[in-house]
Amino acid sequence: MSTIKLPVAWTFAGLVGGLLAGMFLSGTTFIDNVVEWTRPVGTLWLRALQMTIIPLVAALLVLGIVQLASAAKASAAARRMLLLVFGVLVAGGVITAALLPWLLTMVPVPESASAFLAETPQEAQQVPELSDFLASLVAPNIVAAAAETAMLPLTIFFALFAVAITQLPEKQSETLLNFFHALANAMLQIIGWVLWLAPIGVFALALGVAARAGGGAFAALGHYIIVVSAMGGFVLIGAYILACVLGGVSPWRFAKAVLPAQAVAVSTQSSLASLPAMLDSSGRLGLRQSTSEFVLPLAVAIFRATSPAMNLAVAIYVAHLSGVEISPTLLAGGIGVAIIISIGSVSLPGSISFVVSIGPIAIAMGVPVEPLALLVAVEMLPDIMRTLGNVTMNVAVTSAVDRIQED
Numbered sequence: 001m002s003t004i005k006l007p008v009a010w011t012f013a014g015l016v017g018g019l020l021a022g023m024f025l026s027g028t029t030f031i032d033n034v035v036e037w038t039r040p041v042g043t044l045w046l047r048a049l050q051m052t053i054i055p056l057v058a059a060l061l062v063l064g065i066v067q068l069a070s071a072a073k074a075s076a077a078a079r080r081m082l083l084l085v086f087g088v089l090v091a092g093g094v095i096t097a098a099l100l101p102w103l104l105t106m107v108p109v110p111e112s113a114s115a116f117l118a119e120t121p122q123e124a125q126q127v128p129e130l131s132d133f134l135a136s137l138v139a140p141n142i143v144a145a146a147a148e149t150a151m152l153p154l155t156i157f158f159a160l161f162a163v164a165i166t167q168l169p170e171k172q173s174e175t176l177l178n179f180f181h182a183l184a185n186a187m188l189q190i191i192g193w194v195l196w197l198a199p200i201g202v203f204a205l206a207l208g209v210a211a212r213a214g215g216g217a218f219a220a221l222g223h224y225i226i227v228v229s230a231m232g233g234f235v236l237i238g239a240y241i242l243a244c245v246l247g248g249v250s251p252w253r254f255a256k257a258v259l260p261a262q263a264v265a266v267s268t269q270s271s272l273a274s275l276p277a278m279l280d281s282s283g284r285l286g287l288r289q290s291t292s293e294f295v296l297p298l299a300v301a302i303f304r305a306t307s308p309a310m311n312l313a314v315a316i317y318v319a320h321l322s323g324v325e326i327s328p329t330l331l332a333g334g335i336g337v338a339i340i341i342s343i344g345s346v347s348l349p350g351s352i353s354f355v356v357s358i359g360p361i362a363i364a365m366g367v368p369v370e371p372l373a374l375l376v377a378v379e380m381l382p383d384i385m386r387t388l389g390n391v392t393m394n395v396a397v398t399s400a401v402d403r404i405q406e407d
Helices: 008-025 031-050 053-074 076-106 111-117 130-135 142-147 151-166 170-196 198-213 216-245 251-268 275-284 289-302 307-322 328-344 350-364 372-378 382-406
Strands: none
Touching (some): 008 198, 008 216, 008 372, 031 198, 031 372, 053 076, 053 151, 053 170, 053 289, 053 328, 053 350, 076 289, 076 307, 076 328, 076 382, 142 151, 151 170, 151 350, 170 198, 198 216, 198 372, 216 251, 216 307, 216 372, 216 382, 251 382, 275 289, 275 382, 289 382, 307 328, 307 350, 307 372, 307 382, 328 350
């Protein structure tokens, strides 16, 4: 899959510049004219971002699930690892679903954050009955489901499609996989172009937000970063618990051993770049080399421990901000989509992963996606917690698999 380098710092600069410009112009006689001219720029950029979500998610889901199925066939150690990975992903989603609404009650979203929704169509949200929700999981017309951006049935369809590919003769399977590889690369190229224009699009959107919210926009973004990162913090704590309970490693010993890998994770914000340091941490823990050299590269390829927790947190945060009621059934659907989507977006850069991962979750839960266009500009900050939690959990899972193998 092609690698795309994105102007993350410039996007953040566009956000800050737009907010400062909006604050400076707020209250002037010509602010309305400025916003009127910049609004179409931000809207066009947002729509360009949205148009790639469904084809890219479809391609990445198929490729990710096929890769997962191949890993499961590799060995008993791989199957044990995948069971642990699945447990961690489910636990992360459930913890966020349970704790984040309570946290937002204790630490409410600043009123100024409502400015992020000014361009969002506010429609009455209908909470589906359980029977209607279950019926909606299977779409009688997959093309119509794509046209309506019905993410739950689309996710289920492409997950089943990926499993079906693994059952085909090798030549047919290879043909389909080549098609989805090409589709993913083409969509990544398009979304890469769109994100290269992110500084302009984000500047235009941020200017309108600051014109309405003033300096409160900075407080709202700070609140968002802290709340979402807190959900990643729970996954980080869970890694120490997992290493202690299933890996048989004392928390203090684990903390000392994993510290060098965590330092690399924070400085690079890349699990792949942290792989040598993770292997070194496994050696410090006395784990067998055969286990660490098998589990850690596989974990880097298919596993992002913090993804369901933090991606679902973004969707719930926006739902809370926009007053969208999330029923237990929709929440369960959101957790399911978050887990499945996390498989397909592991190897993507942070900005692309943010759009591809959170967009489908928000759509599946009936949450507006428009605020994501601004939140992607500050993803570089929560991404530090994402990488820190992922790297720590990778080493913890390795310790657990090594102990299970020994037993």
